[in-house]
Amino acid sequence: MSNDCPKERGRHGKKSKSDMVNLTGNIEQKDDMTLNRRAFLKTAAGASMALGLATVPFSLRAMVGLAEDDTEHVEIVQLDQLPRGESVTFNYPTENDPSILVHTNDGELVAYNSACTHLMCPVFYEKESETLLCPCHKGYFDLKSGHPIAGPPQRELPLIEVEVINGTVYATGRQYRHG
Amino acid sequence: MGKKTCWGIIFVTIAINVVMLQWTVEAWLGREYEITLVYSGVAVVSAFIAFFTLLQWRKLEYKTGTEKKPDASGQSGETDQAV
Numbered sequence: 193m194s195n196d197c198p199k200e201r202g203r204h205g206k207k208s209k210s211d212m213v214n215l216t217g218n219i220e221q222k223d224d225m226t227l228n229r230r231a232f233l234k235t236a237a238g239a240s241m242a243l244g245l246a247t248v249p250f251s252l253r254a255m256v257g258l259a260e261d262d263t264e265h266v267e268i269v270q271l272d273q274l275p276r277g278e279s280v281t282f283n284y285p286t287e288n289d290p291s292i293l294v295h296t297n298d299g300e301l302v303a304y305n306s307a308c309t310h311l312m313c314p315v316f317y318e319k320e321s322e323t324l325l326c327p328c329h330k331g332y333f334d335l336k337s338g339h340p341i342a343g344p345p346q347r348e349l350p351l352i353e354v355e356v357i358n359g360t361v362y363a364t365g366r367q368y369r370h371g
Numbered sequence: 372m373g374k375k376t377c378w379g380i381i382f383v384t385i386a387i388n389v390v391m392l393q394w395t396v397e398a399w400l401g402r403e404y405e406i407t408l409v410y411s412g413v414a415v416v417s418a419f420i421a422f423f424t425l426l427q428w429r430k431l432e433y434k435t436g437t438e439k440k441p442d443a444s445g446q447s448g449e450t451d452q453a454v
C-alpha cells in the first residue's frame with residue numbers, strides 16, 4: 193500500500209527486511225516498542241519526580257501552619273464532678289476537635305484528642321483495663337501516654353495539657369508528638 | 372557519567388523520595404512544620420536530580436544510533452537506534 197504509515201515500513205515494521213524482525217514475527221512488536229527498558233527508565237524517573245513533588249502540598253500547608261498557635265485556657269469541668277474512674281468529653285482547641293478527659297483510678301488527670309489516629313472514630317475510656325479503646329477496628333491506646341498499644345493505629349493521640357485552677361479543670365495546650 | 376550511573380541515580384532518587392514522602396506526611400501529621408519543610412525540600416531536590424539525570428541518560432542513549440555493538444545475548448545492538 194502506498195499510504196502505509198512510515199513506521200510500518202521502517203526497520204521495525206511488518207514489511208521490514210531485517211532478519212531479526214522476521215525471525216521474531218510471532219512476538220507482538222507493538223509491545224516490544226512500548227514495554228522496553230527505555231520506557232521503564234522513563235516511568236521510573238517520572239515516578240521519582242511525582243513522589244518528590246507530592247511532598248510540596250504538605251510544605252505549603254506547613255508554612256500556613258507555622259503561623260498558627262493554639263494555646264488558650266478552656267474550661268472543661270469542675271473537678272468534684274469527675275470522680276476517679278470517670279471520663280468526660282469536650283472540644284479543644286476548636287469545636288471540631290473532640291477530646292476526652294479521664295480521671296484515672298490513680299487520681300491523675302489525662303486528656304487527649306479523642307479522634308482515633310487510625311480513621312477518626314471516637315476513642316472511649318475503659319475503666320477496668322485503664323486503656324483507651326477505639327471500637328471501630330479494636331485500636332487500643334495507653335491511658336498514661338496516649339500511644340497506640342494494639343490494633344491498627346500507628347500514631348499517638350494528641351495530648352492535651354490540663355491545669356486545675358480553683359477546682360476547675362482547664363485545657364491549656366496541645367502536644368502532637370509526646371512521650 | 373555513564374548510562375549505568377544514570378540508572379543507579381534514578382533508582383536512588385526513587386528510594387529517597389519514597390522515604391521523604393513518608394517522613395513528610397508523618398511530620399505534617401505531627402505538626403512538626405519545620406521538619407516537614409526540610410523533608411519536602413530534600414524530596415524536591417531529589418526530584419530535580421531525577422529529571423536532569425533522565426535528560427543526561429537520554430542524551431547518551433539516543434546519540435549511539437550508528438554504533439553496532441553485539442552484546443552477550445548475541446543481539447546486534449541495532450535497537451539502540453533512536454525511535
Ligand code: FES
Pocket residue numbers: 308309310311312313326327328329330331343344345
Ligand atoms: S478508627 Fe480507630 S482503630 Fe480504626
